[in-house]
Amino acid sequence: MEFRVDRRSGVATYLQLVTQVKQALRLGVLEPGDRLPTAREVVEATAINPNTVLKAYRELEREGLVEPRPGAGTFVRRSLSRPEAAADSPLRLELAAWTARAREAGLDREDITALITATVDASFREDTT
Incomplete structure (x- = not known):
């Protein structure tokens, strides 16, 4: 998964990440068991603050869509695809x-x-x- 950030959109960056993950889940691009990019990988690709990535991942976790696995990364728990x-x-x-x-x-x-x-x-x- 590759994130895109539109700094001119007026939408908070973390929400852009959350929306993109949800879209990937709906379209079947991401499926249960898939690993999301690490915060470091996202920061390197988008030049955003690591805390922003972590905030997005925490929101996705709160919604039950992903789960962190210490030392392994953040993984998709459930799909939204139809x-x-x-x-x-x-x-x-x-x-x-x-x-x-x-x-x-x-x-x-x-x-x-x-x-x-x-x-x-x-x-x-x-x-x-």
């Missing part, structure tokens, strides 16, 4: 095709993300009414 989100699932393939059409139409990453987020938000608002 078969419907697997790389070869029909839903994901449809979304990939839609994303390709959106890019062909001239939308960039931020446009696509905003459109998807707005659509998902509207869909969940409709479910609660």
Whole structure:
């Protein structure tokens, strides 16, 4: 797993790490038993404070997603993945095709993300009414 930190996002760095781990768990990139990068590895790759990495890992541990093993590292305890989100699932393939059409139409990453987020938000608002 390789972390990306967007210092301009306005989102706390530790929360960015937590979100990325959760996304990897949902997509099946990380599975139970997998070891997360050490704090040192994350610091070297992202140039963030080691305490920030540890705070993110503690949050993931608090949520029951990972567990530290002294001397061995931090390991995934449970997955968040669903078969419907697997790389070869029909839903994901449809979304990939839609994303390709959106890019062909001239939308960039931020446009696509905003459109998807707005659509998902509207869909969940409709479910609660």
